[in-house]
Amino acid sequence: MKKLIICFLLAAFALPVQANEGMWFLMHIERLNYRDMQKMGLQLTPEEIYSINNASLKDAIVQFNRGCTAEIISDNGLVLTNHHCGYSQIAELSTAENDYLTNGFWAGNHSEELKPKSLSVRFFVRMDDVSKRILSLVNENMTELEREATINKEIAKIEQENNEGGKYTVSVKSFYQGNEFYYFVYQDYNDVRLVGTPPASIGKFGGDTDNWEWPRHTGDFSLFRVYADKDGNPAEYSEDNVPLKPKYHLKTSIKGFDENDFAMILGYPGRTNRWMPAGGIEQNVEYAYPAWVEASKTSMDVMKDYMDKDQQVKLDYASSYASIANYWKNRQGMIDALKQHKTAESKRKDEKAFQKWADKKDNKKYADVIPVINNYYEKTNEASRHDNYLRLLLRTNMAILPYRLGGAIDYYLQQNEAKQAEVKPKIEAEINNLYDGLYLPLEKDVLAAQLRLYSTKAENIAPMVARLATANNDSETGWEDYLNTAFENSIFETKEKLEAFMANPDAEVLKNDPLYQLSVDLLARYRFKTEEEKQLDNDFERAYRMLVQGMRLQNPDKKYYPDANSTLRLTYGKVIALPADERNDADKNYYTTLKGTVAKYQPGDAEFDMPQELIDLYEKKDFGQYADKDGYLPVNFLTDNDITGGNSGSPVLNGKGELIGLAFDGNIEAMAGDVIFDDQLQRTINVDIRYVLFLIDKLAGASHIIDELTLVK
Structure with missing residues (x-):
């Protein structure tokens, strides 16, 4: 199923494109989109958006820590992104004594900015088309594995040719x-430091209850800074490093905007699956996603119990819990939306039309595409359910940690003395890294709960798990009893036991370690494929590629954009409302106000508490220069931009390319958006930049940060 996931990442959408639909390559904007964008309100030229030789808008957009988007908003390398994008770094830097996650943090100067252990931003330099070069090397007689090997060999050459001696990271996709x-x-920069963050009661206001919902009242932002060496080059952390002088930084507009104003977003959307066949949608709705939802909730329940009892545990696991909770709600929302919109039925109609086209004499090479795809899904439905239970089990730390460290130790034991001296410090560093912040009672109980779920709900489970489940009769306490004994007898129970083992390592002890054996068994099952499954994968991948190829030939006059796969894209649309909603106090349902935020306030509540200082500012109407022309303080707003996960932190820009907001969420009604775009329902939820600046200036008193920006009034 892993190859299936990968091919979904690389798929394409081929339905008629609405004006606000599409995640477009910047190099194709002039040819495909520029006229539409001009009509809607764009005032920039294509060269001002994407240029190889001159500073342009793309130089201010960075991929943040490989999973989100951020933007450069000052000439001193100041980076703006979402609070939830910087969540793990803020939690890492927090302690029970200095709890920045709960209380917020604002550096008074550069020397007070905090360096997380690992955080990077990636600047996009350029892109180019190498389709002809690569495809000239493959033919239809190759198996998919042969094709893949040939392509990967050429990809390695292309990446080597363009990295300029290691200066750049090159990726062929x-x-x-x-x-x-x-x-x-x-170009990657690894010295990135925390500048400021609001308290979680603002940055995560609404919590899981409001997640994927509208109206929203969340101040989802945080600030970081990129550092470089004195010549502006990437450098590992050093006190001698200086703030980066970027090629381009965004101007920040506090002029406001109106409904139907032009809005564009640049960012790194992670994944859409809009070419997914009907069988894939049905598989997800009936088999894969329900397993994901159930397994996620299982981990969340155990984690929350421990997190509620200990503040340090809450900080250590805050990011992990938030990530699981986000996907849990996302997958359930996908199930509901795909069923409600009858997406699979719609896809079946498209496939029927394709089959009619493929059965014509000139298109016979495509005639078997749909049957092969349908056969694949019919024979892998149960496997998809199994794989999702197992995938969530393998996300528990103690299910994967013994395999990772045990494999490294096994390699170490097979080397000569000189090689061991080289490898051992790396293993010791990895031990410190993987055990940092682990709370053993929580880890043990999460692993037990996931093993019980996997062993009772999935078919064809890992052999060792099956034997153990039979031995303990899958009883309520069976897995807890087994793991208590296994942990006691394992070198992986604690960092200290593993360090003691490394002082005098023994291959037989490692081989017979109960947690190592369990971890190896789980990974082996995850990777296992029968010969029939391998052939199904091969046939499916060929058919899926032919489906996309055939559909583009069937409809040659349509404009196409590739599905999201974490490459830089531009999407454009308008500021636009949803139908009136009595839960929103605003005059029009495309924005929310601080009044509505205060109305949600619940003192002491984990999701809807808020700082008294913010309430005081509201009551005084002390909004400074950040109030709307009509007097209210804006908080969040809606656009109809086409985004997905990975776009979190993306800048929302007006027609002049000025920053007006920060994308951070979508709406539950359009949760099927990763598979099919609905121009009536699809909305992007954004933080109004005026709320961000108000919080920095009036609440935090960090006016020195405001002074750093290029404000447009």
Whole structure:
């Protein structure tokens, strides 16, 4: 199923494109989108958005820590992104004594900015099309594995040719299910420091209850800074490093905007699956996603019990819990939305039309595509359920940690003395890294709960798990009893026991370690494929590529954009409302106000508490220069931009390319948006930049940060 996930990442969408639909390559804007964007209100030229030789808008957009988007908003390398994007770094820097996650943090100067252990931003340099070069090397007689090997060999050459001696990171990616290839050149900066963050009661206001919902009242932002060496080059952390002088930084507008104003977003959307066949949608709705939802809730329940009892545990696990909770609600929302919109039925109609086209004499090479795809899904439905239970089990730390460290130790034991001296410090560093912040009672109980769920709900489970489940009769306490004994007899129980083992390592002890054996068994099952499954994968991948190729031939006059796969894209649309909602106090349902935020206030509540200082500012109407022209303080607003996960932290820009907001969520009604775009329902939820600046200036008193920005009034 892993290859299935990968090919979904690389798929394409081929339905008629609405004005606000599409995640577009910047290099194609002039040819495909510029006229539409001008009509809607864009006042920039394509060269001002994407240029290889001159500073342009793309130089201010960065990928943040490989999972979100951020933007450069000052000439001193100041980075703006979402609070939830910086959540793990803020939690890491927090302690029970200095709890920045709960209380917020604002550096008074550069020397007070805090360096997390690991945080990077990636600048996009350029991209180019290498489809002809790569596809000239493959033919239809190759198996999918042969094709993949040939392509990967050429990709390695292309990446080497364009990295300029290691200065750049180069990535060649497949699009339209292997029908096109582009390379992307990036420059990475690894010295990135925390500048400021509001308290979680603002940055995460509404919690899981409001997640994916509208109306929203969340101040979802945080600030970081990129550092470089004195020449502006990437450098590892050093006190001698200086704030980066970027090629381009965004101007920040506090002029406000109105309904139907132009809005565009640049960012790194992670994944859409809009070419997914009907069988894939049905598989997700009936088999894969329900397993994901159930397994996620299982981990969340155990984690929350421990987190509620201990503040340090809450800080150590805050990011992990938030991530699981986000996907839990997302997957359930997907199930509901895909059923409600009858998306699979709609796809079946498209596939029926494709089959009619493919059965014509000139298109016979595509005639078997749909039958092969349908056969694949029919034979992998149960496997998809199993894989999702197992995937969530393997996300528990103590299910994967013994395998990771045990494999490294096994390699170490097979080396000569000189090689061991080289490898051992790396293993010791990895031990420190993986055990940092682990709370053993929580880890043990999460692992027990996931093993019980996996062993009772999935078919064809890992052999060792099956034997153990039979031995303990899958009883309520069976897995707890087994794990108590296994942990006591394992070198992986604690960092101290593992360090003691490394002082005098023994291959037989490692081989017979109960947690190592369990971890190896789980990974082996995750990777196992029968010969029949391998053939199904091969046939499916060929058919899926042919489906995309055929659909583009069937409809040659349509404009196409590739599905999201964490490459830089532009999406454009308008500030636009949803139908009136009595829960929103605003005059029009495309924005929310601080009045509505205060109305949600519940003292002491984990999701709806808020600082008294913010309430005081509201009551005084002390909004400074950040109030709307009508007198209210804006908080969040809606646009109809086409985004998905990975776009979190993306800048929302007006027609002049000025920053007006920060994308952070979508709406539950359009949760099917990763599979099918609905131009009536799809909305992006954004933090109004005026609320961000108000919180920095009036609440935090960090006016020195405001002074750093280029404000447009």
